[in-house]
Amino acid sequence: MAVDRERAGAGFGEVSRVKGVAFRYVSFGASIVGLVALATLLVYVFIDAFDLANTNPVWLLVYFLTLVVPFIGFCLYSAGDRALTRRTALVLGGGLVATAVAFEAIELLITPIPRLTWQLAYLFVVVAPVVSYVVFVGAQKPVGATGFGLLGRTLGGAVLGTAVAILFIVLDMRLWFLVFTLGVVPAGAARAYGRYRGSGRALGLSIPVGVLGAVAAVFLRDVLRTYPTPPFIFIWTFGAPIALAAGLFVLNRGGTRRSAAAVGGVSLAAAAVGTVTGSSALPEGSAVLVFAAAAAPLAIHLHGVLDAEKGRVGLVLPVILGGGVLLGAALVGAFGIPGPDPWLDPGYLTEAPSRTAVEAGLYPAIVGSVIIIALVAVLSFVLGVGAAVFLEEYTADTGVVGAIARIIQINIANLAAVPSVVYGLLGLGLFANLLGFGFGTAVTAALTLSLLILPITVISAQEAIRAVPDELRQGSYAMGATRWQTTKKVVLPEAMPGILTGTILALGRAIGETAPLIMIGAATTVFSAPSNVWSRFSAMPMQIYAWANFPQAEFRYGVVAAGVVTLLIVLLSMNTTAIIVRNKLERDS
Amino acid sequence: MSQNQQSGDEASAESESLITTDVQPAETNRRSRSATILETRDLSVYYGDDRALTDVSIEIPEHSVTALIGPSGCGKSTFLRCLNRMNDLIDACRVEGEVTLRGKNVYDEDVDPVALRRQIGQVFQKPNPFPKSIRDNVTYGLEVQGKSATDEDVERALKGAALWDEVKDQLGSSGLDLSGGQQQRLCIARAIAPDPEVILMDEPTSALDPVAASKIEDLIDDLAEEYTVVIVTHNMQQAARISDRTAVFLTGGELVEYDDTATIFEDPADDRVEDYITGKFG
Ligand SMILES: Nc1ncnc2c1ncn2[C@@H]1O[C@H](COP(=O)(O)OP(=O)(O)OP(=O)(O)O)[C@@H](O)[C@H]1O
Ligand SMILES: [Mg+2]
Numbered sequence: 001m002a003v004d005r006e007r008a009g010a011g012f013g014e015v016s017r018v019k020g021v022a023f024r025y026v027s028f029g030a031s032i033v034g035l036v037a038l039a040t041l042l043v044y045v046f047i048d049a050f051d052l053a054n055t056n057p058v059w060l061l062v063y064f065l066t067l068v069v070p071f072i073g074f075c076l077y078s079a080g081d082r083a084l085t086r087r088t089a090l091v092l093g094g095g096l097v098a099t100a101v102a103f104e105a106i107e108l109l110i111t112p113i114p115r116l117t118w119q120l121a122y123l124f125v126v127v128a129p130v131v132s133y134v135v136f137v138g139a140q141k142p143v144g145a146t147g148f149g150l151l152g153r154t155l156g157g158a159v160l161g162t163a164v165a166i167l168f169i170v171l172d173m174r175l176w177f178l179v180f181t182l183g184v185v186p187a188g189a190a191r192a193y194g195r196y197r198g199s200g201r202a203l204g205l206s207i208p209v210g211v212l213g214a215v216a217a218v219f220l221r222d223v224l225r226t227y228p229t230p231p232f233i234f235i236w237t238f239g240a241p242i243a244l245a246a247g248l249f250v251l252n253r254g255g256t257r258r259s260a261a262a263v264g265g266v267s268l269a270a271a272a273v274g275t276v277t278g279s280s281a282l283p284e285g286s287a288v289l290v291f292a293a294a295a296a297p298l299a300i301h302l303h304g305v306l307d308a309e310k311g312r313v314g315l316v317l318p319v320i321l322g323g324g325v326l327l328g329a330a331l332v333g334a335f336g337i338p339g340p341d342p343w344l345d346p347g348y349l350t351e352a353p354s355r356t357a358v359e360a361g362l363y364p365a366i367v368g369s370v371i372i373i374a375l376v377a378v379l380s381f382v383l384g385v386g387a388a389v390f391l392e393e394y395t396a397d398t399g400v401v402g403a404i405a406r407i408i409q410i411n412i413a414n415l416a417a418v419p420s421v422v423y424g425l426l427g428l429g430l431f432a433n434l435l436g437f438g439f440g441t442a443v444t445a446a447l448t449l450s451l452l453i454l455p456i457t458v459i460s461a462q463e464a465i466r467a468v469p470d471e472l473r474q475g476s477y478a479m480g481a482t483r484w485q486t487t488k489k490v491v492l493p494e495a496m497p498g499i500l501t502g503t504i505l506a507l508g509r510a511i512g513e514t515a516p517l518i519m520i521g522a523a524t525t526v527f528s529a530p531s532n533v534w535s536r537f538s539a540m541p542m543q544i545y546a547w548a549n550f551p552q553a554e555f556r557y558g559v560v561a562a563g564v565v566t567l568l569i570v571l572l573s574m575n576t577t578a579i580i581v582r583n584k585l586e587r588d589s
Numbered sequence: 590m591s592q593n594q595q596s597g598d599e600a601s602a603e604s605e606s607l608i609t610t611d612v613q614p615a616e617t618n619r620r621s622r623s624a625t626i627l628e629t630r631d632l633s634v635y636y637g638d639d640r641a642l643t644d645v646s647i648e649i650p651e652h653s654v655t656a657l658i659g660p661s662g663c664g665k666s667t668f669l670r671c672l673n674r675m676n677d678l679i680d681a682c683r684v685e686g687e688v689t690l691r692g693k694n695v696y697d698e699d700v701d702p703v704a705l706r707r708q709i710g711q712v713f714q715k716p717n718p719f720p721k722s723i724r725d726n727v728t729y730g731l732e733v734q735g736k737s738a739t740d741e742d743v744e745r746a747l748k749g750a751a752l753w754d755e756v757k758d759q760l761g762s763s764g765l766d767l768s769g770g771q772q773q774r775l776c777i778a779r780a781i782a783p784d785p786e787v788i789l790m791d792e793p794t795s796a797l798d799p800v801a802a803s804k805i806e807d808l809i810d811d812l813a814e815e816y817t818v819v820i821v822t823h824n825m826q827q828a829a830r831i832s833d834r835t836a837v838f839l840t841g842g843e844l845v846e847y848d849d850t851a852t853i854f855e856d857p858a859d860d861r862v863e864d865y866i867t868g869k870f871g
Pocket of ligand 2: 667
């Protein structure tokens with residue numbers, strides 16, 4: 001009896017969780033340390049790139065009031081959550097006092113903090129996280145979705161258009177004109193006809209027709225003497241097709257003929273504006289492409305918003321931002337408040353490197369990087385997906401083929417861990433020396449970098465393909481589909497989000513590599529953009545590395561920081577694209 | 590001893606009463622008289638060194654429903670996959686013996702398994718519509734054969750699968766947005782759209798609720814007017830209700846009895862079959 005009661009009194013006993021709790025806090029601490037280190041680095045790079053260290057606090061205050069506060073207001077309005085508004089105000093206000101006090105206390109009692117003021121600390125430590133959070137919350141609601149969708153699409157289109165335009169620095173515009181006219185247009189027409197009439201023959205013909213046209217174009221390139229002007233070529237090969245695609249997209253989405261025509265018309269009009277404006281550092285006439293690529297998604301988005309009736313207010317976001325900038329500039333000008341003189345300005349992006357830090361620009365290196373990334377993207381996507389499809393869908397698990405496939409598999413996994421210098425050496429020996437693609441040319445660099453990221457693209461594509469449920473393959477085979485049909489119609493569409501994400505992330509790795517470029521003899525500094533894929537080039541990380549070794553402090557801090565920020569922005573936007581693509585494709589299927 | 594005997598008798602009496610209420614032998618006989626379309630001779634299947642089927646010989650009549658029953662792991666799915674050579678996709682699988690479709694051995698050198706599968710459709714245990722629109726699901730078979738599919742084809746197949754009325758306004762939406770039972774009927778529509786001769790079904794209702802299952806059972810009955818249906822099922826009542834002929838496999842991959850459904854359920858020749866049907870076995 002007594003024993004029983006004792007047991008009951010002891011309950012169920014204790015189970016020790018000391019290790020688990022310790023583990024949790026250690027992991028938490030480790031991740032915080034990592035994040036803080038990274039954030040500090042980024043803050044300083046930012047401060048240097050935009051010359052914030054010497055900024056007049058009043059200047060900051062003016063723009064904070066005219067730009068940041070209305071922007072936060074917009075996000076909060078979109079979120080429509082009173083509690084959130086109150087909390088945001090509290091954090092912004094309390095943060096202001098807390099940062100100021102803490103900052104001064106540290107400077108006074110412990111150590112002076114270089115190149116930071118408490119106002120800047122407040123911006124980075126309190127305002128930046130608050131803004132990201134309210135953007136995140138606000139963008140989920142219709143008003144915010146409208147506003148940010150508008151900006152994001154327009155900006156994304158413009159960036160994409162610019163990237164393609166940059167490619168025409170090395171591509172032969174006239175050849176492209178012929179290929180488009182003789183190959184792409186007839187092939188597209190055959191395809192459209194086949195779809196529309198349900199004619200399998202026309203569909204099957206489209207690819208041979210396109211190839212034939214392209215071949216003919218190559219032969220005609222040197223025979224023909226007169227060509228249309230570049231702006232016309234861009235209108236014909238990009239402006240018109242983009243407008244057509246935008247119109248069809250709207251039709252497909254259930255829009256009326258009139259709205260489709262309007263959307264197409266707006267895109268075409270934007271393209272036409274591009275013929276009048278100059279194209280700055282881009283090839284002549286390519287402003288057409290940039291404008292059309294920015295206007296088409298903008299027009300499509302506008303159509304969707306006006307149709308939806310919800311969240312239309314969001315369209316004022318560009319007005320808020322533009323108005324904020326203008327008002328701030330007016331105030332700053334009226335009171336004669338000196339602003340910062342950022343290193344990262346339009347001139348930096350469009351001018352060549354120079355002896356003086358003030359005139360130094362990243363333009364040739366940006367062009368080099370874009371061209372290489374485009375080549376690497378095509379190469380590694382084709383090779384990576386091809387290899388992954390072969391390994392996953394076409395090899396048996398058993399027998400000789402199976403054994404070979406397993407050996408390949410193991411080697412791919414190992415190759416992913418090979419240092420990039422070794423790939424550089426391989427590129428030097430194989431592409432530059434043996435195959436004679438030249439030292440430090442864009443082709444050699446692209447091939448080398450493609451090899452470098454190939455293991456990553458193959459493995460991520462394999463994972464995506466493996467994640468496609470086997471029932472779908474079985475279903476397809478049982479319908480009498482061949483292996484190729486099953487791969488093309490069922491497996492690849494289902495695996496595409498994963499494949500694209502993996503490839504884009506791997507491209508991010510390639511864009512930041514320096515070691516293999518040094519090995520293949522890429523120039524650290526070139527003064528003009530490469531004129532074709534066989535010419536010497538430099539890439540962003542190479543140029544940044546070169547500047548970092550300059551004796552002048554202005555180079556080592558300001559110019560380098562501006563380069564790093566440019567590189568980071570490119571990388572971040574690539575990763576964002578990867579995430580958006582994945583989310584979008586996953587939602588659609 | 591005597592008690593055992595009695596309980597056995599009781600069970601068989603029960604099953605007999607259960608069968609007689611559900612089967613209409615007249616109809617059964619009408620169908621089973623037709624010509625043979627599928628036939629296997631001494632069919633044995635090995636996975637590596639393990640034998641999954643042992644010398645199976647069977648003749649399946651045209652325009653009929655043939656049920657395959659038997660305990661789990663006895664090789665029903667394996668047998669089904671032999672008929673349309675889906676076993677070719679399993680590396681370890683080896684087939685001996687003959688399977689003939691209208692007298693032609695499908696394992697002959699000159700037979701393309703892909704072409705064969707265009708004659709023999711299959712519906713799986715778990716509904717597996719493609720992540721495409723309903724229309725694209727239905728037209729998939731025609732498309733891979735290089736034929737263009739018309740709206741009439743889509744309507745005919747969906748009506749054949751008793752799904753038309755439920756989805757006719759949403760042909761463009763994803764096949765995955767349908768309920769499980771609807772998805773399975775979509776898979777049936779997909780299978781019949783290219784107009785095959787034979788339709789194989791591997792436990793097509795086991796993932797469905799009774800209402801959805803009974804819809805599919807009715808459907809199978811109709812399908813037999815135009816197609817030859819071979820169906821694997823674990824549900825005795827279902828086999829008894831919908832099939833004209835029943836084949837009973839037992840562990841070891843042996844076909845122990847194959848006869849008119851009424852005979853199998855009322856008066857099986859083999860004791861083991863009776864034991865299995867009455868639930869004393871497997
Ligand atoms: N892919 C495979 N590889 C190796 N062995 C297999 C494979 N598929 C089936 N088997 C074996 O073959 C035998 C028969 O399997 P099968 O799937 O045909 O049985 P079943 O009658 O359909 O069973 P259930 O009613 O559970 O579906 C089993 O012993 C199984 O282990
Ligand atoms: Mg089975």
